[in-house]
Amino acid sequence: MIREYRTIAEIAGPLMLVKNVENVKYDELGEIELTNGETRKCKVLEINGSNALVQLFESSAGINLAESKVRFLGKGIDLAVSMDLLGRVFDGLGRPIDGGPSIIADKRMDINGMPMNPAARDYPAEFIQTGVSAIDGLNTLVRGQKLPIFSGSGLPHPQLAAQIARQSRVLGADSKFAVVFAAIGITYEEADFFISDFRQTGAIDRTVLFMNLANDPAIERISTPRMALTAAEYLAFERNMHVLVILTDITNYAEALREVSAARKEVPGRRGYPGYLYTDLATLYERAGRKRGFEGSITMIPILTMPEDDKTHPIPDLTGYITEGQIILSRELNRKGVIPPIDVLPSLSRLKDKGIGRGKTREDHSDTMNQLFAFYARGKECKELMAILGEAALSDTDKLLARFADAFEEKYVSQGYDVNRTIAETLELGWKLLTIMPKSEMKRIRDEYLEKYLPEGDPS
DSSP, X not given: OOOEEOOXXXXXXXXXXXXXXXXXOTTOXXXXXXXXXXXXXXXXXEEETTEEEEEESSOOTTOOTTTOEEEEOSSOOEEEESGGGTTOEEETTXXXXXXXXXXXXXXXXXXXXXXXXXXXXXXXXXXEEOSOHHHHTTSOEETXXXXXXXXXXXXXXXXXXXXXXXXXXXXXXXXXXXXXXXEEEEOHHHHHXXXXXXXXXXXXXXXXXXXXXXXXXXHHHHHHHHHHHHHHHXXXXXXXXXXXXXXXXXXXXXXXXXXXXXXXXXXXXXGGOBTTXXXXXHHHHTTOEEETTOSOEEEEEEEEEOGGGOTTSHHHHHHHHHSSEEEEBOHHHHHHTOSSOBOTTTOEETTGGGXXXXXXXXXXXXXXXXXXXXXXXXXXXXXXXXXXXXXXXXXXXXXXXXXXXXXXXIIIXXXXXXXXXXXXXXXXXXXXXXXXSOGGGOTTSOXXXXXXXXXXXXXX
């Protein structure tokens, strides 16, 4: 039986204190009924004896303390799930915002799912093709992996996120691949870009979109990624699909956590973020992976903007501890017009070796990847020397390395947001660039691969 209370004692900003409640639990959903019959949603943040501190999902304007009624619903926030989720657009609380009907649910799932048990995990081992050479060729995404993208304010991560969502696929499993895309705290302009991009390209048919706008309440922002992961868990582990979850922007999520924490007067940690930020992020990220005995899997790409481009800021710092690598976008490459501006040298995919090679991509993938990294790193050093000492101070090999670095950025990394390269095209492009250098310098590639794959002549 749902009881109603008229014991609202205080409202402070988004928080409301309800006294003399019984059998109310943390995270429970509630409804506030105003004197005019309007209802607003709220969620229990804290229980202290018979007092419940709740957070409002909407404005507190118009709530009459004496006359308004509160009822607690005996459940947390849940999501109606079925295969009808695909192709739909929802807000941060799972309500349709695309003009379509409500979902007829196979079941309802609590959005506060559990992180995956480490003992039940299967090791990530299959290549996911994103169509982006700087990721596929050098920092490979593997099915079941968590690979974040570290961006900066104003860098084109929305375009890269949309490109990855459009193009990604598991080789040989096209029909069972889905994308769950959650946009957290974004502007109307960005939301319109994502929705129209997915609709124009037809990618919406295999995508579930959750859109939380910057003017939506902070508490809704906290639920958005959990909604997305709940939908992903249903598709992956009950419908045996390979699901790619893209969350953008995790920085907005962490800011919402900080806002709620400050409202609760909790003791702040680093930079004012709550001390449990690491734990909270881990409960999100660790819901991705592969489970033993299940065909489906969840691969995750969280995207975050680093405040002041600072990699040591708590959000990228803690994310780096939990995830298996990072893709870093470069402001310098963006200024040069390299699209997408992925800085491959500090980027890292810790599981790339598990998803490449014979039977997965191609036998020469590992060797060519190492050689491209080596030439590009040396070429960047030679360009710096050239800027200080002049071109005359460089040896002939150094000049070739500097030329290789420029060609690598222009032809390999820069490909635009509409070009979808297969892994074979990416590998062939790598071999073509390697011909800039003499064969004697290619010390990281086995002789049999040089004989088999190295084309004749200079690509220029």
